[in-house]
Amino acid sequence: MAIKAMGRRTRPPAAEVSEGTWIEVAALDKRYQPRRSAPTQALVDINLTVRRGEFISVVGPSGCGKTTLLKILAGLSPKSAGTVRIAGREVTKPLPEVGMVFQAPTLLPWRTIFDNVMVPAEIQKLDPARHRERAQQLLDMVGLTGFERKYPHELSGGMQQRAGICRALVHDPAVLLMDEPFGALDAMTREYMNVELLRIWRESGQTVVLVTHSIPEAVFLSDRVVVLSQRPGRIAEIVPIDLERPRDLGVMSSDRAGVYVDRIRAHFNAASVID
Amino acid sequence: MAIKAMGRRTRPPAAEVSEGTWIEVAALDKRYQPRRSAPTQALVDINLTVRRGEFISVVGPSGCGKTTLLKILAGLSPKSAGTVRIAGREVTKPLPEVGMVFQAPTLLPWRTIFDNVMVPAEIQKLDPARHRERAQQLLDMVGLTGFERKYPHELSGGMQQRAGICRALVHDPAVLLMDEPFGALDAMTREYMNVELLRIWRESGQTVVLVTHSIPEAVFLSDRVVVLSQRPGRIAEIVPIDLERPRDLGVMSSDRAGVYVDRIRAHFNAASVID
Amino acid sequence: MATTEVVGGARTPAPEKPTRRRLDLRERPQLWLVPAVFVVVVLAWEYGTELFSVDEYVLPRPSQIFDALGRQLGDGLFWSHLWVTSREALLGFLIGVGAAVLLGTFISQVKVVEATLMPYIVAFQTVPKVALAPLFVLWFGFGLTSKVVMAAVISFFPMLVNVIEGLRAADADRIQMLTVFGAGRAQIFRMVRLPTALPFIFAGLDIGIVFAILGAVVGEFIGAKEGLGYLLLQTNYNFDISGMFAVLVVLSVMGLVAHFVIRLLQRRLAFWAEDTRVIGA
Amino acid sequence: MATTEVVGGARTPAPEKPTRRRLDLRERPQLWLVPAVFVVVVLAWEYGTELFSVDEYVLPRPSQIFDALGRQLGDGLFWSHLWVTSREALLGFLIGVGAAVLLGTFISQVKVVEATLMPYIVAFQTVPKVALAPLFVLWFGFGLTSKVVMAAVISFFPMLVNVIEGLRAADADRIQMLTVFGAGRAQIFRMVRLPTALPFIFAGLDIGIVFAILGAVVGEFIGAKEGLGYLLLQTNYNFDISGMFAVLVVLSVMGLVAHFVIRLLQRRLAFWAEDTRVIGA
Amino acid sequence: GGSGDDAGAEQGAPAKLTFAIASAVIGPKEEVAVFAVAKELGYFEEEKLTVETINTDGSVAALQAVASGSGDVTAADTGSILGATEKNVPVKAIGGLVQNWPWVIAVKPGSTIAGGGDLKGKKIGVISLASGSAPYARAFVAEAGLDPAKDVELLPVGVGAQAAAALNDGKVDALALYTQAYTVIENAGTTLTYLDNPDVFDGIRSLSFAVGARTLEEKRDVYTRFLRASYKAMLFSAKNPEAAMRIGYKVFPQILAGKQADAQIATDTKVLTAWLKTATPTTGTPEQWGDWGAISDQEWAKTQAYTKQAGQITGDVELGKVWEPGLLGAANQFDKAAVVDKAAGYTAK
Ligand SMILES: Nc1ncnc2c1ncn2[C@@H]1O[C@H](COP(=O)(O)OP(=O)(O)OP(=O)(O)O)[C@@H](O)[C@H]1O
Numbered sequence A, B: 001m002a003i004k005a006m007g008r009r010t011r012p013p014a015a016e017v018s019e020g021t022w023i024e025v026a027a028l029d030k031r032y033q034p035r036r037s038a039p040t041q042a043l044v045d046i047n048l049t050v051r052r053g054e055f056i057s058v059v060g061p062s063g064c065g066k067t068t069l070l071k072i073l074a075g076l077s078p079k080s081a082g083t084v085r086i087a088g089r090e091v092t093k094p095l096p097e098v099g100m101v102f103q104a105p106t107l108l109p110w111r112t113i114f115d116n117v118m119v120p121a122e123i124q125k126l127d128p129a130r131h132r133e134r135a136q137q138l139l140d141m142v143g144l145t146g147f148e149r150k151y152p153h154e155l156s157g158g159m160q161q162r163a164g165i166c167r168a169l170v171h172d173p174a175v176l177l178m179d180e181p182f183g184a185l186d187a188m189t190r191e192y193m194n195v196e197l198l199r200i201w202r203e204s205g206q207t208v209v210l211v212t213h214s215i216p217e218a219v220f221l222s223d224r225v226v227v228l229s230q231r232p233g234r235i236a237e238i239v240p241i242d243l244e245r246p247r248d249l250g251v252m253s254s255d256r257a258g259v260y261v262d263r264i265r266a267h268f269n270a271a272s273v274i275d
Numbered sequence C, D: 001m002a003t004t005e006v007v008g009g010a011r012t013p014a015p016e017k018p019t020r021r022r023l024d025l026r027e028r029p030q031l032w033l034v035p036a037v038f039v040v041v042v043l044a045w046e047y048g049t050e051l052f053s054v055d056e057y058v059l060p061r062p063s064q065i066f067d068a069l070g071r072q073l074g075d076g077l078f079w080s081h082l083w084v085t086s087r088e089a090l091l092g093f094l095i096g097v098g099a100a101v102l103l104g105t106f107i108s109q110v111k112v113v114e115a116t117l118m119p120y121i122v123a124f125q126t127v128p129k130v131a132l133a134p135l136f137v138l139w140f141g142f143g144l145t146s147k148v149v150m151a152a153v154i155s156f157f158p159m160l161v162n163v164i165e166g167l168r169a170a171d172a173d174r175i176q177m178l179t180v181f182g183a184g185r186a187q188i189f190r191m192v193r194l195p196t197a198l199p200f201i202f203a204g205l206d207i208g209i210v211f212a213i214l215g216a217v218v219g220e221f222i223g224a225k226e227g228l229g230y231l232l233l234q235t236n237y238n239f240d241i242s243g244m245f246a247v248l249v250v251l252s253v254m255g256l257v258a259h260f261v262i263r264l265l266q267r268r269l270a271f272w273a274e275d276t277r278v279i280g281a
Numbered sequence E: 001g002g003s004g005d006d007a008g009a010e011q012g013a014p015a016k017l018t019f020a021i022a023s024a025v026i027g028p029k030e031e032v033a034v035f036a037v038a039k040e041l042g043y044f045e046e047e048k049l050t051v052e053t054i055n056t057d058g059s060v061a062a063l064q065a066v067a068s069g070s071g072d073v074t075a076a077d078t079g080s081i082l083g084a085t086e087k088n089v090p091v092k093a094i095g096g097l098v099q100n101w102p103w104v105i106a107v108k109p110g111s112t113i114a115g116g117g118d119l120k121g122k123k124i125g126v127i128s129l130a131s132g133s134a135p136y137a138r139a140f141v142a143e144a145g146l147d148p149a150k151d152v153e154l155l156p157v158g159v160g161a162q163a164a165a166a167l168n169d170g171k172v173d174a175l176a177l178y179t180q181a182y183t184v185i186e187n188a189g190t191t192l193t194y195l196d197n198p199d200v201f202d203g204i205r206s207l208s209f210a211v212g213a214r215t216l217e218e219k220r221d222v223y224t225r226f227l228r229a230s231y232k233a234m235l236f237s238a239k240n241p242e243a244a245m246r247i248g249y250k251v252f253p254q255i256l257a258g259k260q261a262d263a264q265i266a267t268d269t270k271v272l273t274a275w276l277k278t279a280t281p282t283t284g285t286p287e288q289w290g291d292w293g294a295i296s297d298q299e300w301a302k303t304q305a306y307t308k309q310a311g312q313i314t315g316d317v318e319l320g321k322v323w324e325p326g327l328l329g330a331a332n333q334f335d336k337a338a339v340v341d342k343a344a345g346y347t348a349k
């Protein structure tokens, strides 16, 4: 099944931005200050540059600040200090060229699955006919054929999550932020979705930041893997994955992939996740 | 860290029930009949008996009916045909000796994490002092020390899920139903939680039915793994895991474990998860 | 039966019986309970008043009210009174509720506006409209307008409070989701806030229509030549207490019809709430 | 500022500035906007009425109202009127709202009860209480009771509708969760339904208290020896329109105070809604 | 409002007027005896007047209406007119209407109360404490030598059913209502005994015609014509109340509220007659009456004194400010015999 790129709708970069710094995070700090309880330092001194078209994964122990980082990139959460730029623009509010898969599916209960998937296209007033077609292709791809007219509560958890993935892809965003998009899927569906994602990414040239709990998944998909330390999240290491592309699942049984997986896993063991 | 069993509060079995048939599912059929859309056949002819104290895992592709099965066992969803018994009693409504971890954390936003964990104890009017102590031990075990007084929205996805696990364990239920309890956890935390769960189970003698997407996890934890086929879910195979207990994570690198994993995985490949 | 099937608290599900929607007296006992209650109440009233020999002018009996009702329904003038009041109430309702939705939307969107305007709105609301009514009449004349204004003013506030509260109830995660995809205020409003607010809005509509009818009637009390409120005064003045109760019965029926129309709309428009509602719990 | 921080629609966050709660005029512009609006309205009113030479009996000027207010506040009798009406309104409010909560709880728990009772409640609600007021007086006497009943009856319905709608709004998943852990109806009610209903309930309280004051005043219109409603009639009868407006001002202030008390309670009791509320979106 | 017609400045030119009925309902009272009859019999037409009615909620509202121009002319309580004038509300009385004191105290037949003195320690039902009936009850009690503040208790009981019930149930010992309200109560089957009013009440004026003071000069002619038509109608009604009542049904079908005219005519005529009695001289026959609408200075003085006692005015109101008797001369110029003849032989179609 072929899902075509829709043609980038990214505005030209604000300043002279080299391809080397499409997303730029510098000295980022994030501290939550709830009104009724103690503050939480979520992220400390995050520095990261992502090239245009790069595929980055972020891994780290639960509660280390991965979602927080993604929300700041998405312009959903204010930072406490530092700079965040996408395409040369300071991120102060969500940018239309960004698509996001949320950790929880967050579908609208008053819309059918199909209409949920169409939300970004509707918001951005994109050509309905073409995007309806694309929405259908995406739903077919993730195995939700026949569920287009159902309402979210009639779907299983994994099916809802897949619908959320379709929604993030429907407007063919230039930057794709994904927060554990495959967490509710079985191993096989997950591998299949990995392969499909990689294909879409290759064809459309998106810049992807993926949060995942699966180290092999991160290695298989990414150009680089950002390993965050335990809360408060700091960058423990950025591991470049030097496996040739295009990759297929076979590559994961290779020794080189195994070396990467072990190297990343070592960070986790060192941190002794839960005391 | 030692979490003691609180002593079973299971009523004596209704009839003469042998230890061999603690949970009994026979010819179970489930069909959803939404008012506004086409019906969905979720489960077909499920037959399963679980012994007292047994650890069962259920695996199967996304949308095959795992959650549905668990909800029927929990007495939350009416079946369309067949019989379901726990401890010799027909399940027509939730039984107090059952604890459940939901696929979504479902914490109450108006309660602190600690008070959320205490919900089952409060409902069943169990001795507050002892159960507060146990709640704290469980929270410490899952690494939520210091977050007891926070509200759910101040926690990360994985932290919320861990709170949900504590809640299911706090009243030391005789039967534990878990719907992908570790889905939002990173690999290391997940392994740690697997080990802890196994320890609690061994010490308390609970009967556990666990839905999981991780085949290695299922193999590591279970006495038997129930493999469901694609929707509509039928039992493709029930695989007895003949690995000696107590098990540690090392067992997973053994060849025998690998054989089980491959055997279960074969079912998924055969089904070719998404067309 | 709804889709999210939950076996509630202490209720036993009946999984064998396929769920069908039928005019089944066992499944919808209200179909006989409502008339039954009606008959019981009417009989108790009838024979209670007879037993304690309550005078007609203190509390007329159902049979007397029924007679008076029959008399009035046969009178062409009555229908024109009915039409006048219905029109006033409906117009007032539409204006009041419309204004409440507009202002409520505005208020709930701009925090400063709420903090600034709300005290004035509440202050204005607590002014008894009945006391102001003579001035309303001075300002808006003795015709339709003053009654419509009265109905509008009185149905405005319940709606406003509910609109504001409802538009605020939206889930933060859903708004975040839309925001990421570039939604502006208007789109967030349409796609999330409004649907979330629907239960509140329908509660407001339900209260609002009832109060609009009351407002029209009260407006007629102050200065009118026609309408059911006028008829109430007139029957009361004529010592025709049964006739007055007959008018009250007609007003009740008006309110009931409006209520059911609104509930029907609610079931149509806010269907998902029905679908995910828990059965019997 | 709330905890779930969302950068809203078109607003720029100010991440550099640490969020502090201060009586800062820039952060809480209502602190000067409310008085400013007040001054503007009063001035416009004062000079508008002068400019168009509006007569006092059509619309008195703020200065005249203020004079009358000063005169009345200096009168010991006025405070006893105020006390009488406050007591009637408060008692009526407590009774009406209490009955609405009880009945609403019952109704929302038992489907049949709702279907059976609701038509009668709506029918009763559409009966203009003002028309019934003379009968109220016949039934409940000339003293406190008839006014309290009036206030209770009129604040009952908005509360009832909101309680029913609110208790229904509970999330099915949360109820399932409690059910699994063995919760009965009462526990589900306390742990999920009630908290979910709080925003609805507070909307109902807000409407209810305003209507309770109105009800007490209207009750006094029909037959009273004291109270602000009586004072309204008296001032009107004496053509003391400024005095009448002064009473209306006092009623407004009563309503405002009640409103703010309820909103304060809401912020205390339904804090999580505040916390997860989205900023500026 | 209906006063937009400037042609009124010209003598005898057609004009439109709005008559504000000082009551929220239409009943067998001034709107029947004056308005309906004048309209139906063409008295307004003869004067080239087109008159419409509005209902206002009592005298105060009616006066506000004419002062603000929503209405042109009303028949309002004279005390209220005085009160309005004192508060600088631009209204002026132009002719009297109800001349005999309409308020009276009633008790149950067989009651021990036979005079004002017996009211000590009793409860008196008044319409409302902010209505003409409360000051009347106080004045009545004071006249009997009692202290109205201490010796009696006033209870607001409204009119009609509620008042009747209050008396019947013993919640009050006496009622202080106007005559016509009693007729309604008696029609409903309650019999009453009335106490005699002391002489002090003689000559205190009740309803009078009032208009907006600002338009008075400009519309003098129109108002004169209105008064003339009104007094003609009064004469007709006094001569033949039943015919007047039937005309009332025709012009205001809402009086019947769905009932049959023939079933109601007897009782309604009684009520109208009671009203007419208060609005016409106590002596003589209609044929002999003249000087319609006159209010003597002495009557004004008594009314002022009473109004002051009731608290509706605080000082004396200059007579010239409240009373414009200059229209009455022309208003009385009509053929009284013709009206009486027409009334005597009139049968409604
Ligand atoms: N409330 C419902 N109404 C209608 N259909 C439903 C409902 N709940 C589940 N289904 C359907 O039943 C099937 C099984 O759903 P279920 O949630 O049991 O799957 P699952 O195995 O838990 O999947 P996942 O791994 O994705 O959570 C799905 O096809 C789903 O669409």
Ligand SMILES: Nc1ncnc2c1ncn2[C@@H]1O[C@H](COP(=O)(O)OP(=O)(O)OP(=O)(O)O)[C@@H](O)[C@H]1O
Binding pocket: A032, A033, A034, A040, A041, A042, A060, A061, A062, A063, A064, A065, A066, A067, A068, A069, A103, A231, B153, B154, B155, B156, B157, B158, B159, B184, B186, D003, D004, D005
């Ligand atoms: N709205 C909030 N208010 C206060 N604290 C918060 C909030 N959101 C997150 N946090 C805190 O910030 C830290 C990081 O949370 P975040 O959700 O970014 O973690 P995560 O890496 O996504 O974890 P997971 O893998 O479990 O989803 C946690 O300690 C959490 O308690």
Ligand SMILES: [Mg+2]
Binding pocket: A066, A067, A068, A103, A179, B156, B157, B158
């Ligand atoms: Mg996260």
Ligand SMILES: [Mg+2]
Binding pocket: A156, A157, A158, B066, B067, B068, B103, B179
């Ligand atoms: Mg599931």
